[in-house]
Amino acid sequence: MSQTRKRKIVINTGGGDAPGLNAVIRAAVLCSLRRGWEVWGIRSGYDGLMGDGTGVLPLDADSVRGITHTGGTILGTSNRGNPFKIALPDGTVEDRSAQVVERFHSHGFDALIAIGGDGSLSIAKDLHQRYDLPVVGVPKTIDNDLEATESTFGFDTAVATATDAIDKLHPTAQSHQRVMVVELMGRYAGWIALYAGVAGTADIVLVPEIPFSMEAVCQKILSRESSGRHFSIVVVAEGATPRGGELVVAKDQGPGREVQLGGIAERVAREITRRTGKETRHLALGHLQRGGQPSARDRLLSLRFGAAAVRCIEAEDFGKMVALQGGSIRSVSLKEATRRIRTVPLDSDVLQTARDLGTSLGD
Numbered sequence: 001m002s003q004t005r006k007r008k009i010v011i012n013t014g015g016g017d018a019p020g021l022n023a024v025i026r027a028a029v030l031c032s033l034r035r036g037w038e039v040w041g042i043r044s045g046y047d048g049l050m051g052d053g054t055g056v057l058p059l060d061a062d063s064v065r066g067i068t069h070t071g072g073t074i075l076g077t078s079n080r081g082n083p084f085k086i087a088l089p090d091g092t093v094e095d096r097s098a099q100v101v102e103r104f105h106s107h108g109f110d111a112l113i114a115i116g117g118d119g120s121l122s123i124a125k126d127l128h129q130r131y132d133l134p135v136v137g138v139p140k141t142i143d144n145d146l147e148a149t150e151s152t153f154g155f156d157t158a159v160a161t162a163t164d165a166i167d168k169l170h171p172t173a174q175s176h177q178r179v180m181v182v183e184l185m186g187r188y189a190g191w192i193a194l195y196a197g198v199a200g201t202a203d204i205v206l207v208p209e210i211p212f213s214m215e216a217v218c219q220k221i222l223s224r225e226s227s228g229r230h231f232s233i234v235v236v237a238e239g240a241t242p243r244g245g246e247l248v249v250a251k252d253q254g255p256g257r258e259v260q261l262g263g264i265a266e267r268v269a270r271e272i273t274r275r276t277g278k279e280t281r282h283l284a285l286g287h288l289q290r291g292g293q294p295s296a297r298d299r300l301l302s303l304r305f306g307a308a309a310v311r312c313i314e315a316e317d318f319g320k321m322v323a324l325q326g327g328s329i330r331s332v333s334l335k336e337a338t339r340r341i342r343t344v345p346l347d348s349d350v351l352q353t354a355r356d357l358g359t360s361l362g363d
Ligand code: F6P
Pocket: 016, 017, 079, 141, 142, 143, 185, 186, 187, 238, 260, 261, 290
């Protein structure tokens, strides 16, 4: 490995965790050390560079030993700390981005690897655009909803966890002749619900991209009933909405933060019982989808992303995000990557496959 200009780089993990974060950190650290660079990590997201925040810690080969297969992030994370919109006790928000940039420079850092989803990568993009901060992004989210990359890491593991849950619901639904409604993550995009729903052979899959009608949902359940199938499995993304209806919000988390979604499965279940008389149970898989060991596919993708981010820094290719395109890793502009959420295209062959298999999409 050739020695390039010595650099001091820092890694940030922001937003909701996803299986594979530690593998990205390991790859970024080892690839940097092999170039003779120094590597640091920010504790608990951008919080570490604000106020009396949690600070930064040096990372060496020992810090990243044996973590490729572990869930979570050894650096910690937060989805409260958007430095452009810090919530104050009086309900207003304050912009502390200049402080983050000042701390970055006072630590003598040369480049930031920002591992995040749409929220954290938008922050990275703004830090680059407004302050010319040398940033490289890595696409993380179990929701798989980032533009410009065919896949984010964490998604494959989340789909496996959700599919396993659906598999486990089948026998109990069948034994009790019940309808089981399971709520999966996916705020604005139904990737997890669709992939796990199809892989787990759910009878009805409801995604944010296709507003559903309760008539269609109940019709499917009743038609199964009349053909002797006395149970049904309904998979619903947390961000799915009935036609003309709204997102089900569990909690407003205040200024500068996304609302917490949750409760659509319960509403759908209640409505199914009311309309069909079928005994129905509901559950939300919740954060189980973010936990566990990353799948082999997610580990590999994470390691590739981490190594590619270091190559971007070496080439001074800043303001970029590493992305999977056509099976290869490329770099794309953070602006392009965060322009909009990547939803399931309505002409997706997976949606078509679901329909062809007789799965109802509630429309
Ligand atoms: O990671 C994305 C996501 O899983 C969304 O699907 C979900 O709405 C959100 O995180 C929940 O995050 P938290 O409970 O950590 O605020």
